[in-house]
Amino acid sequence: MTTLTAAHTRVAELIAASKTLKDSGMLFRGGHANLSVKLDDDSMLMTSGGNVAALTSGDFAVVSLDGKVVEGTMAATMGEIIEMHAGIYRMRSDIASVIHTHAPHITTFSLAHRAIPLVYEPLLRFGLTEEVPVVPWAPRGSQESVQGILDRVVNHPGIFALMLANHGALAFANDLSRTVQLLTTLDEAAEMLILAEALGGAKPLPDLAIEQVQERMKSFGSRR
Numbered sequence: 001m002t003t004l005t006a007a008h009t010r011v012a013e014l015i016a017a018s019k020t021l022k023d024s025g026m027l028f029r030g031g032h033a034n035l036s037v038k039l040d041d042d043s044m045l046m047t048s049g050g051n052v053a054a055l056t057s058g059d060f061a062v063v064s065l066d067g068k069v070v071e072g073t074m075a076a077t078m079g080e081i082i083e084m085h086a087g088i089y090r091m092r093s094d095i096a097s098v099i100h101t102h103a104p105h106i107t108t109f110s111l112a113h114r115a116i117p118l119v120y121e122p123l124l125r126f127g128l129t130e131e132v133p134v135v136p137w138a139p140r141g142s143q144e145s146v147q148g149i150l151d152r153v154v155n156h157p158g159i160f161a162l163m164l165a166n167h168g169a170l171a172f173a174n175d176l177s178r179t180v181q182l183l184t185t186l187d188e189a190a191e192m193l194i195l196a197e198a199l200g201g202a203k204p205l206p207d208l209a210i211e212q213v214q215e216r217m218k219s220f221g222s223r224r
């Protein structure tokens with residue numbers, strides 16, 4: 001299993017990612033978030049406290065994908081967060097990074113229990129083929145909450161983000177920078193959907209848009 005020392009490059013990447021999230025407003029005012037990357041088949045590297053606004057290299061832990069802290073110290077409140085990350089890595093082999101934040105516009109949709117429809121073209125470029133769903137509220141980290149998340153990701157390869165009802169956003173992708181970009185693009189989409197309400201509401205993309213974007217991205221040699 002990868003050690004914290006061996007993972008120092010990944011630690012630096014997560015610190016940089018949290019700064020990007022902060023600079024782009026994805027942490028909102030509270031700075032609350034948790035970020036992880038998969039290290040190998042058995043473990044992930046994860047932020048170890050609830051606030052990521054000013055991370056240092058001591059703010060990380062190596063956690064096995066069955067949920068045990070292997071190295072580093074986790075804040076007691078993080079115990080309930082671990083399974084949200086580990087479960088996604090266990091269930092979706094295509095995923096190598098998971099980020100949870102209270103990105104303000106996505107979280108607004110989560111408060112309203114409104115799924116985010118795929119009407120903003122840039123979202124299609126992250127491989128999304130389904131609307132971003134809202135997982136019904138359950139206590140943080142409870143079996144019910146985690147199961148609600150996993151139910152939505154296991155059999156839906158076109159879901160790369162979801163909302164926790166009355167709480168926040170969860171995004172995941174095949175690498176860290178892509179996960180950061182997905183989260184910011186989804187928050188843009190959410191913000192513009194709210195603005196579009198004043199103009200009569202967003203209109204759907206043509207039925208063939210998802211297929212066409214995927215075909216074009218293949219022809220450009222993109223990963224998705």
Ligand SMILES: [Zn+2]
Nearest residue numbers: 032101167168
């Ligand atoms: Zn949260």
